[in-house]
Amino acid sequence: MKIKFSLWIVVAVLSLGLVSCYPDSDRPIEDYDSTSTFYDEDAFSPPPASVALFWEVNQVENDDEDDIDYNGEIDDEILNTTLENLVDLYGEANVTIISEDDIPSPTPSNSNVQVVTPSDADPTPDVDAVVAPSIILRNQYVGAIYPGYPWYPWWDWWYPCYYCGYPPYVSYTKYEVGTVILDMIDTSNLDDDPNTEDDTSPMWVAVFKGLVSSNESSNASRVITNIDQAFEQSPYLK
């Protein structure tokens, strides 16, 4: 009887050792990445023919010790991968870079793309849409952190209340640390009158979760892969 009991215990315990609810816990870091894209179908009838890209990755943080340390390590990949995809879609002549500095930094990979700055005589490019990249450096419950404040601190020179009402309510109520976001906004919904409220709901949003990790060596290549994927899975952009 003692032996029978021992057998029961051995078989039961070791069989349970074979089973776990969620195996595969040791995953490569790229398997934690995901690319989500959202769009307003009505805003793409017709799709934009020209776009401008903000040449700055806006860092969304709280300016306290809980923010993760980020010094623009993957800005180059975010901006230039986005630029290359926009040029592929709309052509060099229909893409404009909006830079706060006269000499954009990082250096754009395509030198044929027009650059406008606040110091230009006409700093407002005539485009159908603008694309703005952001990176989340702290868990953000959207709508509670930036209610009614401009997303870009230097944005006033063009559209006074461009990002009022940001961010969009679609799907995500919380942006997690390390998330990269691309927003495309229809410029026809904006005006120059600071006394009127613009419709700043993005017509397209790409959300890249998990892109910024402690594995710095892989961050850059994963940014490129995922931004390319966002454009690939959004055929309606053009």
Next chain:
Amino acid sequence: MKKSLFVYAFLLGALFSVSAQVSADSPSATQWNTNFTSQTAYWTVNWNIGIPMGETNDYISKTSFRGISLDGRYFLTDEISIGGVASWQVFNERLRNLPPQPIEDQDGVQGDISGSQYRYLNAVPIMANAHYYTDLGSTTAYFGTGIGTMYSEQRTELGLNAFVDESWGFAFQPEVGVFIPIGWGDAGLNVAVRYLYGTASGDQDNVSALTFAVGFGWLY
């Protein structure tokens, strides 16, 4: 997979050790002959290998080596038993390079999500069962079926996102098997083939799998 094989090798090694201990303690080989006549109960504990079928195969096609079942039966006659069985089978598979998955339309906003997927299905059927036994000489074969309920959880992890569906549903499980005495008193090997089908609710698929059970059985 390497981890599973290692655990299985360890299990076999441990059982071999126990077997050696049993042999040393047992009186004689003639007393190991076992049949189902005049027994009152039959208990088994098994390692289950599950092959997904039907809708389950559409979700996870990989064979599962992660399963366990416990079966207890009471003999009404020498040939018929009733009892119950509980088991747990974990199916899992990693999928890469899938096309983007559409996200449910919200207020006119549509979307897609892409990334590597880790899919899991935990199936836990709990059933009453009945079996018929026939003597095949040195072994005893049986067939029967179980009817009851099944808890199942279908979980898809995509990046840092997890989409989970849980449900309880009706389940049945016909099976055929054999008890093979191996000289451990009233204990022996239990080998069975089972087909498990369970219904699910909501967005979750019905569960369907062919299971091979290998384990030990004890007659009391």
